[in-house]
Amino acid sequence: xxxxxxxxxxxxxxxxxxxxxxxxxxxxxxxxxxxxxxxxxxxxxxxxxxxxxxxxxxxxxxxxxxxxxxxxxxxxxxxxxxxxxxxxxxxxxxxxxxxxxxxxxxxxxxxxxxxxxxxxxxxxxxxxxxxxxxxxxxxxxxxxxxxxxxxxxxxxxxxxxxxxxxxxxxxxxxxxxxxxxxxxxxxxxxxxx
Amino acid sequence: xxxxxxxxxxxxxxxxxxxxxxxxxxxxxxxxxxxxxxxxxxxxxxxxxxxxxxxxxxxxxxxxxxxxxxxxxxxxxxxxxxxxxxxxxxxxxxxxxxxxxxxxxxxxxxxxxxxxxxxxxxxxxxxxxxxxxxxxxxxxxxxxxxxxxxxxxxxxxxxxxxxxxxxxxxxxxxxxxxxxxxxxxxxxxxxxxxxxxxxxxxxxxxxxxxxxxxxxxxxxxxxxxxxxxxxxxxxxxxxxxxxxxxxxxxxxxxxxxxxxxxxxxxxxxxxxxxxxxxxxxxxxxxxxxx
Numbered sequence: 195x196x197x198x199x200x201x202x203x204x205x206x207x208x209x210x211x212x213x214x215x216x217x218x219x220x221x222x223x224x225x226x227x228x229x230x231x232x233x234x235x236x237x238x239x240x241x242x243x244x245x246x247x248x249x250x251x252x253x254x255x256x257x258x259x260x261x262x263x264x265x266x267x268x269x270x271x272x273x274x275x276x277x278x279x280x281x282x283x284x285x286x287x288x289x290x291x292x293x294x295x296x297x298x299x300x301x302x303x304x305x306x307x308x309x310x311x312x313x314x315x316x317x318x319x320x321x322x323x324x325x326x327x328x329x330x331x332x333x334x335x336x337x338x339x340x341x342x343x344x345x346x347x348x349x350x351x352x353x354x355x356x357x358x359x360x361x362x363x364x365x366x367x368x369x370x371x372x373x374x375x376x377x378x379x380x381x382x383x384x385x386x387x
Numbered sequence: 388x389x390x391x392x393x394x395x396x397x398x399x400x401x402x403x404x405x406x407x408x409x410x411x412x413x414x415x416x417x418x419x420x421x422x423x424x425x426x427x428x429x430x431x432x433x434x435x436x437x438x439x440x441x442x443x444x445x446x447x448x449x450x451x452x453x454x455x456x457x458x459x460x461x462x463x464x465x466x467x468x469x470x471x472x473x474x475x476x477x478x479x480x481x482x483x484x485x486x487x488x489x490x491x492x493x494x495x496x497x498x499x500x501x502x503x504x505x506x507x508x509x510x511x512x513x514x515x516x517x518x519x520x521x522x523x524x525x526x527x528x529x530x531x532x533x534x535x536x537x538x539x540x541x542x543x544x545x546x547x548x549x550x551x552x553x554x555x556x557x558x559x560x561x562x563x564x565x566x567x568x569x570x571x572x573x574x575x576x577x578x579x580x581x582x583x584x585x586x587x588x589x590x591x592x593x594x595x596x597x598x599x600x601x602x603x604x605x606x607x608x609x610x611x612x613x614x615x616x617x618x619x620x621x622x623x624x625x626x627x628x629x630x631x632x633x634x635x636x637x638x639x640x641x642x643x644x645x646x647x648x649x650x651x652x653x654x655x656x657x658x659x660x661x662x663x664x665x666x667x668x669x670x671x672x673x674x675x676x677x
Contacts, residue, residue, distance in 0.1 A: 253401070262394045269401055276405030280412050287416035360517045 198328045201321075204386045205332035211308050212340040213376040218308030222341060223368060225299070232345035236338025238299040240331065243312050245281060246274045247330035250313040251323050270313055271305065278304040308337060340375070347371055423476055424452050430472040432464045436540055438561030439463075451477065463487060464541075464559035487560035487575045489544065489553045491535075494585035494645050495528040497549035499600035506532070516569045525598035527588040529572055538567035555650075581634040581650040582627060589622040601645035609638035609647060 211217045218239070225235045250270050257263050282300055285293040293300075303309060312333040316326035352371060355363040362370065428448040435443040439461035441450055451457055451473060459473040466486055506515050506522040512534040520526045529550040536544050536551065543557030544564050551564075551573070565573045572587055584603055588595045592604035605623040617631035618638050625638075625647065636649035 256397070260393050260397055262397065265394055265398065269398060272398070272402060272405060276409060279409055283409075283412045283416040286418050363517070 198325065200386050201325055201329050202332040202335075205329055206336040206339060207379070207382040208385055210336045210340055210379055211311065211333050212337055213372075213379040215311070217311040218306055218337055221303065221306060221308075222337075222344065223365075223372065226341055226345040227348055229342070229345045229349055231299075232341045233338075235299045235303070236334075236341045239303055239306070239308065239337045240334030242274075242278055242281075242300065242303055243309055243330040243334040243337075244327060245277060246270075246309050246313055247316060247327050249273055249277055251316070251326050254317050266314065266317070267310070270310055274309060274313070275304050308333070340379075344372060344375060347375070421452055424448050426476045427451055427473055430465070430469055430476065431462060432469065434464050434540065434559070434561070436464060436559070436561040436563060438559070438563070455479075463561050466559075486578045488555050488558045488578045489560060489562075489564055489573050490576045490583055491529060491544075491551045491553060492572050492574055492583065492585055492587045493527075493529040493550055493570075494601040494648060495523065495525060495550060495599045496601065497531075499645065500525060500528060500549075501598055506530070513569045521570070523598070525588055525590070525595070525602065527570060527572075527586075527590070528599060529570065534567045534569065535564035535573060538563040577629060579634070580627075580629050580632055582632060582636055582639055583648055584618075584625045584627055584646055585648045586624065586646040589624050591623055595623065596644070603646035604644060606643060608641045608643065612637050612641045 205211070209215060212219065212222045221235060221239075226232045250273060253269060253273055254263070254266060257266055257269060278300060282293065285300075312330045313326075315333075316329045319329070321329055348368065348371070352367060355367070358367050428445060431444040431448060433444050437443065439447045441447040441461075447461065451459065459477070459479060460467075460470040462469050462473075501524040502522055503524050504519065504522050506519075508514060508518065510532050512530045512532040515522060515530055515532055521528065521530055523530060531546050531549040531551065533546050533551070536546060540561070540563065541557050541559055543554045543559070544551055545554065546552070551568075553564075553573075555578070560575050562575060565575060567573075570587070576583065586595075586599075586601065586603040588598070588602050590598065590602075592606065595602035596604050603623075603625050605620045605625065607620055609618045609625050610620060614635070614637070615631050615633055617628045617633070618625055619628070620626075627638075634649070639647040639649040
């Protein structure tokens with residue numbers, strides 16, 4: 195149990211997917227301009243990461259049995275894409291409210307590097323089934339935390355570019371803000387051994 | 388050989404399983420979409436320009452069906468025809484969609500404007516404006532670097548004589564160029580209004596004139612000649628009230644600079660008057676001591 199909590203906290207704070215591993219940066223910068231859409235995107239990432247991990251871990255056991263672990267990237271992408279498509283169809287039929295809340299983000303993150311990164315990392319760390327699911331859940335939560343915090347900063351401080359020197363306006367100052375936030379997360383380094 | 392067969396077979400099996408699952412899901416979880424959405428979507432032009440304010444034509448169609456109060460006339464590329472077709476499908480009143488067109492409110496062509504520097508950086512108005520207010524002496528005018536032309540999906544705006552010019556036949560009034568222009572020179576105007584003040588300079592007359600031959604100098608000649616009380620000077624710039632303007636073109640005739648332009652072909656008498664006015668102005672110029 196302690197082991198699982200450590201895995202979870204470590205991936206949320208110390209090895210945060212966005213801020214220290216630089217995975218999922220494009221959606222992090224792209225969707226964080228509004229608080230509401232960043233929450234939706236974060237929720238969708240948590241959801242997809244967990245179900246992707248649930249499926250890819252058993253698939254990896256099959257690949258290992260046939261001694262073709264080198265195919266994991268191709269097979270994982272295939273499986274995750276099909277799975278997300280399936281889940282979307284399912285939700286459209288039975289959970290239209292949730293499907294509307296996650297909206298366009300669900301199909302968008304199908305091929306996001308953060309999803310693939312979470313599944314491949316969990317395997318390369320040699321985690322058990324339960325551990326890797328907790329790891330994936332933590333990775334998603336970490337993404338959501340970074341996303342929501344950054345959306346807050348952007349809404350509060352960067353929605354109006356007036357006081358910012360002209361060359362920094364737009365993407366420039368957003369990247370600067372993101373890097374300062376990543377630096378502040380480095381304060382968590384060494385918290386868990 | 389064996390090392391090849393196993394992986395290929397395995398990936399093929401996984402792929403087929405996923406495909407089978409999706410086919411199965413699409414049958415079992417099939418959701419019948421409101422057929423009106425499909426119908427409305429077929430009527431829309433499919434340009435996905437976003438001019439209506441929704442994320443593409445699909446989104447607009449879905450929202451039209453879902454929201455009773457949403458206007459059918461938001462699609463400018465489709466125009467009145469599309470609005471009527473949508474209204475028929477949904478059983479609502481079409482409302483009048485005034486056909487609009489984009490208009491660049493600047494006439495500072497290469498020969499007329501003064502430039503203060505030769506911009507050799509990137510070909511982008513936003514970029515140029517970020518570093519300097521403008522390569523032109525007139526800080527309000529068109530720089531002619533073509534941000535609007537890049538934004539236009541319909542090939543309706545291009546750089547002619549150093550400034551942006553709208554091709555009215557191609558323009559669908561989606562408003563993409565309006566947002567792209569950092570000088571805020573482009574406006575959507577009703578197609579039927581033919582006379583426009585093609586200047587946006589709020590500099591004082593003498594300064595404006597020094598910067599550009601075609602600038603509005605706020606001389607009020609147009610306001611006196613107008614029979615409909617439709618043109619007024621505000622902030623040293625003549626502005627036309629589209630509601631009142633009858634597009635008679637008198638103001639364009641009397642304008643001493645090239646600021647007011649009429650798309651209307653001038654009637655013979657007015658044309659003669661204009662020619663006379665131009666001649667007079669030319670003569671006056673010659674009299675000026677050097």
